[in-house]
Amino acid sequence: MRFGPTQATAVGGFIGLAMSLAAAHATPVVSQDATLPVGSELNEQLLDQPTELFAAEQAGGKRSHLFNLGDMLFSSSAIFGGKAADAGMSCNSCHQQGASNPKLFVPGLSKKPGTFDTTGALFNAKADNGVFDPVTVPSLRGDKFLAPYGHDGRFASLRDFVRNVIVNEFAGPEPSGQTLDALIAYIHEISFLPNAKMTSDGHLTGKASDAARRGEVVFNKPFPSNASMSCATCHEANAAFVDHKVHDIGTGGFFKTKTLVNAKFNAPYFHDGRFDNFDEVVGYFDKHYDLGLTKDERADLVAYLDAIGDADTPFTPNTVQAEVDELSQFASVLDVAIPSRDKEVIRLAVDSVGAEWREVGENFPDRKDTSVEGGLTERLKARAGVRDLVLTLRQVAMAAEADDFTEAARLYGEYRQAVATVTPYLKTAEQWSLYNPRVHEKHFAALRQLAELAK
Amino acid sequence: MPTSSSLTSSPWRFKQLGCAAALFALAALSGTAQAASMKDGAKAYEPFIAENIGKAIAGAKEMQAAVKAGDLKAAQDAWIKSRKGWEVMEPVTGTYFGEFDKTVDPWPNAKSGYHAIEAVLFSAKKTDDLDQPIAEMLANMDKFEKRLNDKKFAFAPQKLLEGTANLAYEVGEEKSGGGESPYAATSIIDMQQNVAGIEFAWNTIFADTLKKKDAKLAGLIDERTQNLKKLVGVADIKSMDAKKVHVGGEELAALMLQAAPKLGLKPFKVGDEDEEGADKAK
Numbered sequence: 001m002r003f004g005p006t007q008a009t010a011v012g013g014f015i016g017l018a019m020s021l022a023a024a025h026a027t028p029v030v031s032q033d034a035t036l037p038v039g040s041e042l043n044e045q046l047l048d049q050p051t052e053l054f055a056a057e058q059a060g061g062k063r064s065h066l067f068n069l070g071d072m073l074f075s076s077s078a079i080f081g082g083k084a085a086d087a088g089m090s091c092n093s094c095h096q097q098g099a100s101n102p103k104l105f106v107p108g109l110s111k112k113p114g115t116f117d118t119t120g121a122l123f124n125a126k127a128d129n130g131v132f133d134p135v136t137v138p139s140l141r142g143d144k145f146l147a148p149y150g151h152d153g154r155f156a157s158l159r160d161f162v163r164n165v166i167v168n169e170f171a172g173p174e175p176s177g178q179t180l181d182a183l184i185a186y187i188h189e190i191s192f193l194p195n196a197k198m199t200s201d202g203h204l205t206g207k208a209s210d211a212a213r214r215g216e217v218v219f220n221k222p223f224p225s226n227a228s229m230s231c232a233t234c235h236e237a238n239a240a241f242v243d244h245k246v247h248d249i250g251t252g253g254f255f256k257t258k259t260l261v262n263a264k265f266n267a268p269y270f271h272d273g274r275f276d277n278f279d280e281v282v283g284y285f286d287k288h289y290d291l292g293l294t295k296d297e298r299a300d301l302v303a304y305l306d307a308i309g310d311a312d313t314p315f316t317p318n319t320v321q322a323e324v325d326e327l328s329q330f331a332s333v334l335d336v337a338i339p340s341r342d343k344e345v346i347r348l349a350v351d352s353v354g355a356e357w358r359e360v361g362e363n364f365p366d367r368k369d370t371s372v373e374g375g376l377t378e379r380l381k382a383r384a385g386v387r388d389l390v391l392t393l394r395q396v397a398m399a400a401e402a403d404d405f406t407e408a409a410r411l412y413g414e415y416r417q418a419v420a421t422v423t424p425y426l427k428t429a430e431q432w433s434l435y436n437p438r439v440h441e442k443h444f445a446a447l448r449q450l451a452e453l454a455k
Numbered sequence: 456m457p458t459s460s461s462l463t464s465s466p467w468r469f470k471q472l473g474c475a476a477a478l479f480a481l482a483a484l485s486g487t488a489q490a491a492s493m494k495d496g497a498k499a500y501e502p503f504i505a506e507n508i509g510k511a512i513a514g515a516k517e518m519q520a521a522v523k524a525g526d527l528k529a530a531q532d533a534w535i536k537s538r539k540g541w542e543v544m545e546p547v548t549g550t551y552f553g554e555f556d557k558t559v560d561p562w563p564n565a566k567s568g569y570h571a572i573e574a575v576l577f578s579a580k581k582t583d584d585l586d587q588p589i590a591e592m593l594a595n596m597d598k599f600e601k602r603l604n605d606k607k608f609a610f611a612p613q614k615l616l617e618g619t620a621n622l623a624y625e626v627g628e629e630k631s632g633g634g635e636s637p638y639a640a641t642s643i644i645d646m647q648q649n650v651a652g653i654e655f656a657w658n659t660i661f662a663d664t665l666k667k668k669d670a671k672l673a674g675l676i677d678e679r680t681q682n683l684k685k686l687v688g689v690a691d692i693k694s695m696d697a698k699k700v701h702v703g704g705e706e707l708a709a710l711m712l713q714a715a716p717k718l719g720l721k722p723f724k725v726g727d728e729d730e731e732g733a734d735k736a737k
Contacts, residue, residue: 030578031633033640033692078698086697087631351698354705358628367553370561385725387624391712394705418724425725449565454578454638 027447028105030454035087036106037122041113042093043103045444047437048315050099050265054189063329065336069345070186072330073179074098076352082171084123088355089170091183098190100139100266110134115273124171136273138258139266142192145240146259151271153246153256159184176344192240192261193311202237208307215304218297225290231301235260241308250288264309278305319435320426323360327353328419334396338409343400346408350397354390360426361386363434371446372439375432382429385422392418493612493718496660500610503655504547504603510540511559512596518572519589522582530585531576535641538569542635542648545625546618546656547610555599559592562635567591570638577639612660617723619656620711622649626683627704634692643695646687653707654680661718668717676714679707 029040036042056062063071073079074091094101094116102114109117111134118135121128135151148154149161162183166172175183197208204216219231234257235241241260248254255271269275275284282301286293293301316322331353337345364382365372372379392415399408434440514537521529541548541560548556561568567588575581602608626649634642657680665673683703689695715722 029632031637031640031642033637033642034633035631035693035697086693088629088697351702355629355701367549367557368561370557370564381725384723387621387708388724391624391705391709394702394709395713398706398709422725443563446563446565450563450570450574453565453571454574 027444027451030451035083037108039105039107041103041105042089043101045434046096047318047440049318050097051193051311051313051316052097053191053193055191056189058191064185065333066182066185067189068329069333070182070184072333072349072352073183074186075356076348078348078351079166079175079179080170080172082123084170094137095140098140100137102267104137112268112273114268118169124168127168135271136268139262140187140190141262142240142259143190144188146242147244148256151255152253158187162187193314195262195308195310196312197307197310202241202308204307209303211300211303212307215300215302218293218301219304223289224292260305260308262309262311264306265311265314278302320430324419324423324426327356330356331415334412338400338405338412341405346400347397350393354393357386357390364429365434365443369443371442372432375429378429379432381425382433385425389415389418389422493660493664497610497612497615500615500656500659501603503659504544507540507544508596508600508603511537512593512600514538514540515589515593515596519593522585522589525582527576527580527582530582534572534576534639535644538636539644539648541569542645543652545622545649546615546652550614550618551610552599552602555595558595573636573638612718613720615656615660616711616715616718616720619653620708623653623704623711624708626650627701630692630697640691643687643689643691650684650687654684661714664718665714672710672714672717676707676710679703679710683707
């Protein structure tokens with residue numbers, strides 16, 4: 001799920017608990033029968049999700065149909081093929097809420113969490129380059145300002161880059177023009193997160209620390225070995241801290257300059273994720289460019305990167321209301337697709353929104369989940385409500401497939417009414433669901449105990 | 456699918472049913488049930504559950520003996536055998552036997568039930584410390600069987616339809632993580648048994664009545680059931696077309712939902728459901 005500006009500031013009653021139990025996590029894949037290798041971790045069960053803001057909404061506008069379609073497709077496995085589709089992976093699996101995914105790990109494709117070999121054989125044998133060369137999963141915040149695309153900048157166009165991800169990295173079918181248009185419309189809307197420590201033109205504000213201010217001076221200071229260069233030469237403060245170029249900085253080739261905006265949340269760093277924090281990054285540059293930084297200067301530079309890389313609200317607690325809002329936006333593509341008899345989009349919407357609803361339903365443990373106490377009647381009603389929504393949506397697709405678009409429209413109306421009916425059931429049961437950090441922790445603790453038992 | 460011969464080898468039902476009813480039950484178990492009414496069909500469905508809780512118990516007892524003997528392979532085989540009996544009953548385990556379902560088949564639970572035993576047998580590959588969980592599971596299965604044998608106990612078409620449709624919906628759930636039995640990697644067997652349970656329940660209780668009311672819809676449900684059966688008729692989860700199973704399960708459940716009013720039953724929307732089961736299970 002994602003959050004617009006309203007939801008991002010509307011903190012639910014669980015946030016205090018969420019912060020204290022933020023370490024709660026899912027367990028990696030345990031089954032030899034799973035689509036992904038044992039040990040894979042997609043980090044899907046987040047209590048606090050990366051905050052996502054959209055440019056048009058920040059400007060007082062609204063989400064367009066094309067945006068909603070792109071948003072839905074971004075979370076849909078239907079545009080991928082092969083194992084990615086089978087595993088239910090989507091763009092959002094790696095770029096969670098348009099950010100990165102620092103815990104993503106697939107044995108054989110990842111060197112460390114947050115890295116992934118996009119040219120390995122697992123997802124598309126045709127793209128296998130025979131080299132184990134995982135790269136970090138980049139955040140897409142501010143992506144429209146960050147051309148060229150790909151770590152080595154091989155794509156000038158975001159559209160070409162997205163097509164390559166779908167077709168070559170994840171073995172999907174050739175995307176339609178509409179699919180690409182929608183995905184680009186969506187990605188272009190993903191904004192950098194506001195940061196009160198930085199002005200819009202990349203300078204520190206009064207909220208930044210003294211150490212960060214001293215670090216800003218170091219950042220702009222000419223290199224001893226080359227007075228025409230400083231950190232700011234490539235990381236231009238007034239241009240999202242990028243120069244849109246690739247450089248060889250001694251890491252095995254030419255790689256593009258990364259943005260520093262919101263970068264505090266983009267670890268691990270460098271194209272291959274070799275560094276886990278800013279301290280290691282600064283240490284590398286100090287050594288590689290023979291900067292001769294003192295211990296204090298290094299600490300100040302880290303403080304500066306920390307300040308400009310920060311965000312006011314980097315994470316937002318997941319809630320039932322946020323899920324309902326997001327899925328309503330996704331399903332709204334049917335407002336256009338049904339009257340225009342667009343079977344492809346109807347099918348995609350039903351499959352994608354239905355799958356998302358099922359995930360919501362799974363957050364309400366059934367009676368078999370003995371780690372959860374109380375609220376059984378409420379949980380069962382919530383699950384039954386989700387089932388109603390999924391099955392009503394499925395009937396929309398069935399009617400459309402039978403070319404009965406009048407019936408599809410009627411059923412879609414029924415679905416919208418059902419969302420209004422079911423939402424109170426979901427909210428009533430929320431306290432006994434995995435949206436509650438305490439319940440979340442108990443559930444995943446039980447899963448971990450089972451995994452321990454299996455050793 | 457259970458066979459009629461497996462029923463005849465069990466005297467359980469013949470003691471309780473009259474001769475005509477017993478013949479009727481045989482017809483039902485052959486997969487070509489000729490239920491005069493849904494109520495008759497619900498009655499004819501009982502021997503199927505009796506037979507399969509019997510299989511679940513028999514498998515669990517074999518597992519108990521194998522564990523005592525330290526025979527890992529035999530214990531694993533018996534676990535699968537027991538579970539097949541359990542999974543084919545899923546149209547009713549949640550709706551009629553919820554309190555036993557949560558003790559026999561809890562998830563996630565490292566202390567008791569099928570999956571705690573599964574993790575030890577199939578992943579840790581041990582037979583240690585399983586005496587108690589197996590004994591507890593057997594005790595709960597016995598209670599299940601006792602409830603079924605109670606003269607006052609009876610299945611009702613409304614709850615059976617909801618349980619059957621709900622299982623069709625659940626068959627379409629995300630299985631990419633390995634499904635219901637991730638450590639044994641036998642989730643495809645669970646699914647095959649689920650679909651067999653759906654087919655049997657539908658054919659025994661609802662199919663004939665719906666044919667009289669709406670032959671086209673009855674045909675669609677039959678076609679979708681066979682489609683689902685074919686889709687899960689593969690060696691393992693990895694070989695399954697997960698997307699088609701997902702859609703197939705939903706379509707079948709949606710059609711059963713459509714059939715409800717034609718069968719004179721409620722369409723079981725949320726709020727309509729019988730809350731008795733949930734309250735009892737608290």
